[in-house]
Structures are given as C-alpha cells and as structure tokens.
Amino acid sequence: MVRAPFYDKNGIKKGAWSSEEDERLRAYVERYGHWNWRELPKYAGLSRCGKSCRLRWMNYLRPDVKRGNYTAKEESLIIKLHEEHGNKWSLIAANLSGRTDNEIKNYWHTHLKKRTTHKTTTTTSQTEDQSCESSQCDQITSHCNGETEAESSNWDNNYVELSPPILESSQSPAETSPNCSESSGLINRTSDLSDTHYSSNQVEAFYEEYYTGSDFWTKPFLEDTSEINHDYPYPTCFGDGGTSSSYLSFYDDGMEYIFYQ
DNA sequence: AATGACTGCAACCGCGATGTC
C-alpha cells in the first residue's frame, strides 16, 4: 500500500520505511529530540531526507499518535470543523487528540467527503420528501447534530479531549515556546490526559503552563546520558555522551566530525 | 481462476511562512 523503496540520484532513500529505519528514527528522536530535521538523519544513521524523517515521525512514530478507527465523536468533529474552516487540516487536527493532519486529510477524502456529499443531497431531497431511510443518513444526521443533545453540547462547547494536538507538520511545543531555541534540542513532553475531559478554562490554563509557563522546555533535553545507545551518533554539542568512534562510523571522511568538533 | 477497476493510505512534492545571518 506504500511506495516501493528506492534511492534517488543523490543517494537519498525514498518510499516505504522499513522497521529498522523506524526503530532508528524512533530511538534517536526519543532520546535526542528533533533539534534539526535536516541534519537529524545523518546522526540517526538514516539515508533519508530530513523532510521524510519529520513526516514519518509526526505521522507514524510519535508515541502519542492514535491509531485505529475513528470514533463517532471524532468524525462529527471533523465534519463540523471542516464546515467551519475548510481544508485547514492542521487546524482540524489541533482539535483532535492523537490524530495527525495528514491522517485526518486522508480520512476525510476516503470516508467523510462522501458522507457529507451524501448528506447534502439527502438533505436537499429531504426538504422535498421529509424522509431519510438509510442508516447512513441517520448516522450523518447524528454526527452533525450530536449523538444526543446533552452529549453534543458538552462535546462541542465545553470540553475537548486533552492531549497535545498532533499536526503532521506541526511545531512541537519546544519549537512553540518563546523560551526555547530550535537547536536546544528538547524532548517532547508527553501527556496521558487523552482520556480526561476538561473545561475550556482548564484547557487554557493547561496550555499556558504546558507550552509557555514552566521552564520545562528551557531545560536541556538530555540530562541523563547514562544509557545512551552509541549506535546513534549525535552532535557533540549535545554533551560528551557520544563517542568519536561511533560518530566517525557514519562519516568516513571525518569532515563533518571535524566541523562539529 | 484471471484480471481489471476501485479503495485506502503512506509518502512525496511544491510552495509559502518564518527564522537566521
């Protein structure tokens, strides 16, 4: 279902990711963060471009990416937000915990677009004939109007599922923080709040603290280097946890090593 | 069973925005 792997003229690998590549990228980003996507693949030992790494991480490897089927709530929210904002997938994704904009975009085109088209046509026909017999029509009506009045009201107006929004190409909280330079290399702070519901005020307060308030993002991303896996070289500017030998294993000419030294 | 059409989704691409020098 994915493009077959191949190498372009510059020796950059493209196409489907292997499990080994996934593991390398995951291990590297989880340990060192994504301080610079363009440079990252070199240090992670990947023959990929930075853009590809970033996409793979954001869409697939991030631990807080929610996989699996969409709930009725999620579907109704996507439909609602799409009606309001159009193809602003990043905006829509920001309102769905654990979903990426790319995933939502795909889901829209493969599932929801048909439904809303169907809804439009059936709604039109309904005005002429006040009936809607198909279960799909019922489902759409449910999505757009809310499962129940109370449930819909709570969902749409007062609560959001709270975990960091995942945008396929979003800024990480670290990048968002005004206190944090991009090269400072912070790990992502994860949240296990996805199953909890909060009021709007709580959400605002949380994000205030989460993204800007605390000094979390200004702290060095790597405080414990005791368990560094030296299979994944990283710039010496991140501390002395890397070794020259492991680093040089990826740069036989040593020029980049000298540069970073 | 063969095969052509369709579907779903991971991944790619181009371009605008933003940041840095």
Added chain:
DNA sequence: CGACATCGCGGTTGCAGTCAT
C-alpha cells in the same frame, strides 16, 4: 534588507489490498 535555510501545510501520487466481473 536581501539571501538562504528550515519548517509547516495542503494537494497529489503510487501502489498493495480488495472487490466486481
């Protein structure tokens, strides 16, 4: 202030799996 690098976003593509004939 312009040039360049990098990031973020949305549209598009490629292809394996599934379905229909």
